[in-house]
Amino acid sequence: MRFASALAGAARRCLIVDDETSMRAVVRRLMQAEGFECLEASCGAEALEIQAATPSPLVLSDYHMPGMDGAQLLTQIRARWPETAVVMITAVSDVDLAVRCLDAGALDYLTKPFAIEELRARVVQALEKRRLLIENQSYRSELEARVALQARKYEELFLAALQSLAEALEVKDSYTWGHSTRVSRYAMAIARELHVAPALLNELELGSRLHDIGKIGVRESVLNKAGPLTDAEYAHVMEHPVIGWRLLAPLLGDMPHALAVVRSHHERFDGHGTPDTLRGHEIPLEARITAVADSFDAMTSGRPYRDGMHVEDAVIELRRCAGSQFDPTCVAAFERALATGAIPRPDRSVQRQTRMQIVA
Structure with a gap:
């Protein structure tokens, strides 16, 4: 040679x-x-x-x-x-x-x-x-690049399957159609106001989309009840964080922050929440963020027995519960995001029309 x-x-x-x-x-x-x-x-x-x-x-x-x-x-x-x-x-x-x-x-x-x-x-x-x-x-x-590309494709397919599961839940609970998407959008806006790290943002987005996945284990008669829930029915619904966490834990073992959202989004800042009665900053930040986003959407969305609140009334309620139910820092970040337009104001007339169409 x-x-x-x-x-x-x-x-x-x-x-x-x-x-x-x-x-x-x-x-x-x-x-x-x-x-x-x-x-x-x-x-x-x-x-x-x-x-x-x-x-x-x-x-x-x-x-x-x-x-x-x-x-x-x-x-x-x-x-x-x-x-x-x-x-x-x-x-x-x-x-x-x-x-x-x-x-x-x-x-x-x-x-x-x-x-x-x-x-x-x-x-x-x-x-x-x-x-x-x-x-x-x-x-x-x-070869490493090809393996990484293949891994990304599998991850995308996996996440798409989980999203389909969340959407299937919303078909089961017709009165919360679009809820997970809105909660995810609100949560991401709050997190950006708090300058959350990009790695946590990715898991927060997934966790907030799947936060109610455990409602798959809740009876449809309770989910779609045309009226307030009894204490027993409410306790049954509130089993969904643990059900969802158990469902997703084998699948999201390398995404602990997403799992934390699913398990802990109904914890309260004063320690009287569920399922683990965590208090204050014991509650993962991603779960505290999602709790505010989840509650705002729940208050402003219609139900068979009531119309959604006006945005201003929902904000007043969030502010009233800051320090007891919600992390005050997350509530303040929510208000900033709402003021700048990062969180869109719900269109109540469209929500009522959509709800009536679903019921019909």
Whole structure:
């Protein structure tokens, strides 16, 4: 194999590093005869400067040099230019050192004195190893990218299936049609006002969309009751956070914040909520945010036995319950988002019309 094929399109350039001028001259003549452009350095520090300014795919370096020796130079080159092929040049008595350099990342070594045939063979071998390493790295990167893409596709399908499950619930509970989508929209607006981290935003969006998924386990006669619930019926409905959490825990094990929304969105800031009677900041932030969003939508949405509240009345109720039912910080963030338009004001006439169409 000739140098041209071994370089596979890389610059036909090499850097010769040796503190002996005569040795650099010998190597330079041999390499130039093979068509290489040669750069020279008399020490390791100078070699790093040249490599930084004009990178060479091949470095031929003596081992024994003042200051930075060949092993130290090799370490620096491997760290800064990992695709560079380094061939160490040693005396016969230093073969053990050369072998240690191979272990440290050198692709081959030469022992002094050497002939042109040996130099050619060692350089071709080193460049061929370099080519294979680059190809393997490219293949590995491509494979990792394909695996990541496939994983994203599976995740998208999985999340789409969960969303379909949430939408199926809203068909079962016809009077909350669109509830999960609105709650998610409100929750995200509150979270942005609170400057929540992007990673938490993603889980909050999913958790708020699925927060009522446990109502799949609630009797339809209770969900669609045309009137206020009895205490027993209310207790039955309030089982849905734990039902939803149990349903989703095997599926969202790596999304704890989404699960926290499902389980804890009916906890109260004063500690009198359900299911775990958490208090204050014991309640996960994502659940405190969703509680405000969920309650606002519930108050402004119509039911068979009542119309939804006016927005201003719902805000007054949120403000009244701040510190007892709701986190005051989340209520304040909600009000800011509402004032800026980040949270759209519900259209009560459209809600009443949609509700009547569903009932009909």
